[in-house]
Amino acid sequence: MSKARTERIELPDFGAPAHEPSLPTGLYEKRLARLLSRMQEERLDAVVVFGDREHVANISWLTGYDPRFEEAIAVVVPGRRVTLMAGNEGFPYAECAKGVFDRVLWQPLSLMGQPRNRYRALSTLLSEAGLTGAMRIGLAGWKGFESEDGVFDPHWIEAPHYLVKALEEFGAVSNAALLFMHPENGLRSINEVEQLACFEYAATRTSRGIRQFIHTARPGMTEYEAVRSLDLDGFPQSVHVNMCAGPRAKYGLPSPSMRKIEKGDPIVIGFGLMGALNCRAGFMVASDAELPAAIQDYVPKLVAPYFEAAAAWYETIGIGVEGGTLYEAVMSRLGDPFFGIGLNPGHLIHLDEWVHSPVKKNSRQRFASGMAVQCDIIPATGTDYFMSNIEDGIALADEPLRKAFATQYREAWTRIMARRAFMETKLGIRLKPEVLPFSNMAAWLPPFWMAPDLAMTKA
Numbered sequence: 001m002s003k004a005r006t007e008r009i010e011l012p013d014f015g016a017p018a019h020e021p022s023l024p025t026g027l028y029e030k031r032l033a034r035l036l037s038r039m040q041e042e043r044l045d046a047v048v049v050f051g052d053r054e055h056v057a058n059i060s061w062l063t064g065y066d067p068r069f070e071e072a073i074a075v076v077v078p079g080r081r082v083t084l085m086a087g088n089e090g091f092p093y094a095e096c097a098k099g100v101f102d103r104v105l106w107q108p109l110s111l112m113g114q115p116r117n118r119y120r121a122l123s124t125l126l127s128e129a130g131l132t133g134a135m136r137i138g139l140a141g142w143k144g145f146e147s148e149d150g151v152f153d154p155h156w157i158e159a160p161h162y163l164v165k166a167l168e169e170f171g172a173v174s175n176a177a178l179l180f181m182h183p184e185n186g187l188r189s190i191n192e193v194e195q196l197a198c199f200e201y202a203a204t205r206t207s208r209g210i211r212q213f214i215h216t217a218r219p220g221m222t223e224y225e226a227v228r229s230l231d232l233d234g235f236p237q238s239v240h241v242n243m244c245a246g247p248r249a250k251y252g253l254p255s256p257s258m259r260k261i262e263k264g265d266p267i268v269i270g271f272g273l274m275g276a277l278n279c280r281a282g283f284m285v286a287s288d289a290e291l292p293a294a295i296q297d298y299v300p301k302l303v304a305p306y307f308e309a310a311a312a313w314y315e316t317i318g319i320g321v322e323g324g325t326l327y328e329a330v331m332s333r334l335g336d337p338f339f340g341i342g343l344n345p346g347h348l349i350h351l352d353e354w355v356h357s358p359v360k361k362n363s364r365q366r367f368a369s370g371m372a373v374q375c376d377i378i379p380a381t382g383t384d385y386f387m388s389n390i391e392d393g394i395a396l397a398d399e400p401l402r403k404a405f406a407t408q409y410r411e412a413w414t415r416i417m418a419r420r421a422f423m424e425t426k427l428g429i430r431l432k433p434e435v436l437p438f439s440n441m442a443a444w445l446p447p448f449w450m451a452p453d454l455a456m457t458k459a
Contacts, residue, residue: 047179
């Protein structure tokens, strides 16, 4: 029998950031050195990174530049400065980036109808960036093709055809996404303390927004009106806000509408900023007695075992833990087809909401210090029981990294320690020392949103 149950639990206000952390210029120089070292290991003569507004993470990690209206191309050749190609609007905007690179205007990256009066051939620019004949060139976009058993196809390239063809003039081209995104040793899988501090900042904002939403949204409000409680203020989002109630809620991903929230509605809210995402789901009622008679066992049938699985996720994850071990900790509790777990129960997170995941059946890939990880277990039952949901982020930090974080970011460290204490004393979830919760909701799960003081616990 599940130990999880609802209790009246006051979710503390862990505070809002008073200061916004940032990444220093010197960090990008260190990142370039890491990339060059990996290129040597992989016997790559050059790496080209392609990015656009939807897929900024790899190119931003390298250069600090996040494309806005246009695409962008970065060229890395040992012994040369990085070359960043941008369009008409991105070229001056690139001055805001903190990375070290030479800017080059390539107008075909601009929107259609804009001037092309300073056009130069891409092959010429690539040559000036350092590409020569018979090179081994890695091209990183935002993903690649992998089979179910994890075999990566280096010839499956999702970057634009024109870019692949231009690069083939200089040698053999392969997909280099795993240099940045491998779930165990990708360059973006292991984060510096400065980057983790930025992620904690973003997670504090998203989790505070979701908390405010749950306490604010009520029957009679339109979905748009309820979403205003998130306090969106211009910080770059990683995904569209997914919020809906009623018949559309079962799909999880729709954006809000003018539909009015009704009592008894299933409801879901997900809010992501670059570096963090939080999500919750439940019913717009005050108790199980207000649910339809057929699903008044919503908590014992779905929410309690789900919370037990999420608690096991938090208690299992740690440095050196294999992805298959974490998978089993969840699926041993939610393996019944009723729960409808279709995606990996957990994944790495960065500027993009999903980088890659070591969490799958029998995975031997291990978690490491510096990783930012998302607890993301989605029981999509496909029934009137709807779903339950905890999506929060953590970081894994060994003792030196924890010491550096506590020393450099005391305000954030205070929040992290308070969250750990709340999870242990109020929710009954005991974390390993290296697990740093970044969410101000810290596994808080209220099933009934008209009574948000009733939350799950196994304490």
